[in-house]
Amino acid sequence: APDELATYAPAPALVAAKEDSAVAETALEVTGTATEADFAKVEGALRALSGVISVSSEPARNSVKVKASPGFPTASAMIEAINFVGFSAAEKRLAGGVFKFDPSEVDVEGGSATADDFLDAFGFQ
Numbered sequence: 001a002p003d004e005l006a007t008y009a010p011a012p013a014l015v016a017a018k019e020d021s022a023v024a025e026t027a028l029e030v031t032g033t034a035t036e037a038d039f040a041k042v043e044g045a046l047r048a049l050s051g052v053i054s055v056s057s058e059p060a061r062n063s064v065k066v067k068a069s070p071g072f073p074t075a076s077a078m079i080e081a082i083n084f085v086g087f088s089a090a091e092k093r094l095a096g097g098v099f100k101f102d103p104s105e106v107d108v109e110g111g112s113a114t115a116d117d118f119l120d121a122f123g124f125q
Contacts, residue, residue, distance in 0.1 A: 023053060024070040027092040028078060030062050038087065039064075045081040049073040063092070 033039055039057045042064060046055045051069040058064075066078060073081075075091045082089040 022070065023067050025094060026066045026068065026075050026078060027094050028064045028066070028075070028082070028089045029092050030057075030064055030082060030087055030089045032087040033059065033062060041085045042082055042087055042089075045085045046078055049077060049081055064089075 030039075030042055033042065036059060039059050043055045043057055046052055046064065046066055049068075051072040053067045053069070055067075056065050064082075079089045079091070
C-alpha cells in the first residue's frame, strides 16, 4: 500500500544533510579581473572542471567560491583553469563548520557594534 511506503521514505532534511556533507567549498581570490565579463570567463573555466557542482563570484571582493566533490578538482587545478583564461588566483583559507567564512573578513575583537545596532540592522525597533 502507498501509505506503507511513506513510512520507509527518508525525511527530506536528512537526505539534504547527507548530500551537503559530500561537498567541499573552496574560496579563491582572483586578480586581473576588471569587469563582469572577466568573472564570467573565470566562472566558465571553473564550471568546465570535472567534479564542480556550483560556482559563485563576488566581483567587489575579487572572490570566487566553488562547491565541488571533496578533493576533486584540487585547488591547484582550479587555479590552473583560471590562469588558462588569463587571470591569476590564490586559495583563500575558509574556517567554520557548516557555514564557511573567510577569517580575514572577521573582526576577532568583536567590533564596536552594540546590541541596539544589531537590532536596528535586522529591523527591530
